[in-house]
Amino acid sequence: MTDVAGDPYDLVIIGAGPTGLFAAYYAGFRGLSMAVVDSLPEPGGQVTAMYPEKMIYDVGGFAEVRGRDLVEGLVKQAAPFKPKYLLGRKAEKLAPVAEGLELTLDGGETLRARAVLITAGIGEFTPRPLPAGDGWLGRGMVHFVPSLQAHAGQHVVVVGGGDSAFDWILALHPVAASVTLVHRRAKFRAAESIVRQARELGTRIITDAEVTRFVEAPDGTLEAVDVSIKGAGEERLPANAVVAALGFTADLGPIESWGLEISHRAITVDSTMATARERVYAAGDVAAYPGKVKLIATGFGEAATAVNNIAVALDPEAHLFPGHSSNAE
Ligand SMILES: Cc1cc2nc3c(=O)[nH]c(=O)nc-3n(C[C@H](O)[C@H](O)[C@H](O)COP(=O)(O)OP(=O)(O)OC[C@H]3O[C@@H](n4cnc5c(N)ncnc54)[C@H](O)[C@@H]3O)c2cc1C
Numbered sequence: 001m002t003d004v005a006g007d008p009y010d011l012v013i014i015g016a017g018p019t020g021l022f023a024a025y026y027a028g029f030r031g032l033s034m035a036v037v038d039s040l041p042e043p044g045g046q047v048t049a050m051y052p053e054k055m056i057y058d059v060g061g062f063a064e065v066r067g068r069d070l071v072e073g074l075v076k077q078a079a080p081f082k083p084k085y086l087l088g089r090k091a092e093k094l095a096p097v098a099e100g101l102e103l104t105l106d107g108g109e110t111l112r113a114r115a116v117l118i119t120a121g122i123g124e125f126t127p128r129p130l131p132a133g134d135g136w137l138g139r140g141m142v143h144f145v146p147s148l149q150a151h152a153g154q155h156v157v158v159v160g161g162g163d164s165a166f167d168w169i170l171a172l173h174p175v176a177a178s179v180t181l182v183h184r185r186a187k188f189r190a191a192e193s194i195v196r197q198a199r200e201l202g203t204r205i206i207t208d209a210e211v212t213r214f215v216e217a218p219d220g221t222l223e224a225v226d227v228s229i230k231g232a233g234e235e236r237l238p239a240n241a242v243v244a245a246l247g248f249t250a251d252l253g254p255i256e257s258w259g260l261e262i263s264h265r266a267i268t269v270d271s272t273m274a275t276a277r278e279r280v281y282a283a284g285d286v287a288a289y290p291g292k293v294k295l296i297a298t299g300f301g302e303a304a305t306a307v308n309n310i311a312v313a314l315d316p317e318a319h320l321f322p323g324h325s326s327n328a329e
Helices: 017-031 046-051 069-083 165-174 192-200 253-257 296-314
Strands: 009-014 034-036 084-087 091-098 099-106 111-120 124-127 154-161 180-182 204-206 211-217 222-229 233-238 242-244 248-251 266-268 280-282
Touching: 009 017, 009 099, 009 296, 017 034, 017 046, 017 069, 017 296, 034 111, 046 069, 046 192, 091 266, 111 296, 154 165, 154 233, 165 242, 180 211, 180 233, 222 242, 248 280, 280 296
Parallel strands: 009 034, 009 111, 034 084, 111 280, 154 180, 154 242, 180 204
Antiparallel strands: 091 099, 099 111, 124 248, 211 222, 222 233
């Protein structure tokens, strides 16, 4: 077993969604050292995975903000405090040790923490698979698009019929050489307005169709996909990238066996955001109490409450009220 961190962190945050990212800033503001673990390869949680190109209208201080820009702002806000990001790593086990807690990640590495804040949202996302793309993840196939520019000039095939499939079409249209949608049904789950927008852009939409094969170029990259269309046989489409936007399943997974009080896939907390386990707190979508409203704005408030209470739990001499950030140097 490797110790990823050496000395214990004051705080290990599990989940780099909006709540976890804001908690990282706040922990830095309170002078706590911190690491942030997330099973996704990019920060931003649901925003990055499901709606990075959508406008959000209910985050205080922004009349409107694109999901991607909100996440970028949160990462920038935390950056001066140098959070240690452990992305693409899943938190598996949480055990008490002499100095606090020991978190085991997938792969067996361990992290020690004086306190843990769980901001795991709706849990770990598992993308619904595209069987024909088996073995192509990361070498031509993606489930979400961290950078639109990575697809500049490419022929992109988007597979799916929900809101995110159409969001990707609208977002990729200005940068890609071509964008084609392949959907296995005749009807879409996506809102009619975005389907209309995609049609107005002249996007080719192939329904009642399935991607059956990824075609490899001599240099090992993706060059095309074969599509089987009901009643019309097979067609080969040029494709440098496939966005498999078939949705995600989400699951709290290992967190459910950590001895916390869990109801309806959320962790019960008190008004300090403390859970049933000592020095383990929760905030954001994953935290539950009577009257809870699952929103980004709520998660921000809960992150501040949790971290200020953690600061006092770690140092009983510390003040709960942190002082105003506007007075900080
Ligand atoms: C399509 C859509 C539109 C939305 N629009 C709005 C809106 O307009 N306004 C608004 O306020 N809210 C909106 N929401 C809800 C909002 O996105 C959530 O409330 C918010 O993302 C919750 O943030 P969070 O950080 O608590 O959790 P999440 O964003 O869910 O992040 C949790 C993170 O924890 C990670 N994780 C979970 N388990 C583990 C583990 N064991 N190990 C490591 N990592 C783990 C996950 O990978 C994830 O990245 C929308 C949601 C969706 C799906």
